[in-house]
Amino acid sequence: MGMVHAEITLKNLQDEIKADLGIIRAEDIRTATVTALVDTGATSLVITEELRQKLGLAVKREKTARVANGQSVIGQVTETVEVQWKNREITLPALVIPGAEIVLLGAMPLEGMDLMVNPVTQELVGVHGDDMEYIVY
Numbered sequence: 001m002g003m004v005h006a007e008i009t010l011k012n013l014q015d016e017i018k019a020d021l022g023i024i025r026a027e028d029i030r031t032a033t034v035t036a037l038v039d040t041g042a043t044s045l046v047i048t049e050e051l052r053q054k055l056g057l058a059v060k061r062e063k064t065a066r067v068a069n070g071q072s073v074i075g076q077v078t079e080t081v082e083v084q085w086k087n088r089e090i091t092l093p094a095l096v097i098p099g100a101e102i103v104l105l106g107a108m109p110l111e112g113m114d115l116m117v118n119p120v121t122q123e124l125v126g127v128h129g130d131d132m133e134y135i136v137y
Contacts, residue, residue: 004038011082042106088113
């Protein structure tokens with residue numbers, strides 16, 4: 001299978017909460033739209049340090065992670081970020097891997113948004129159709 005990319009929007013969830021409370025304006029929510037590599041072999045959402053800073057995401061803790069070449073690295077787990085793809089969204093922490101140059105959309109955000117890679121068209125699609133409403137418990 002070839003590489004699959006998807007355009008996703010990331011938002012600082014704390015900013016969204018502050019906007020809902022009237023503490024900041026909605027237009028001040030730190031947001032970034034990026035092209036992510038869909039990586040079903042990755043577990044989580046991986047972002048770059050530059051993107052973490054742009055979104056203003058605090059580091060909550062460090063975590064050992066195994067990268068594609070089998071090497072173990074110490075990554076930083078961020079506070080919660082909202083991930084949006086078309087009409088779907090999920091909130092979860094991101095993982096910042098030292099030296100990462102691309103965003104990886106891993107299994108947890110894919111599952112949480114009911115998404116999969118269509119092996120024939122090699123594109124990201126809804127497991128139960130793109131127009132179907134999805135429910136996550």
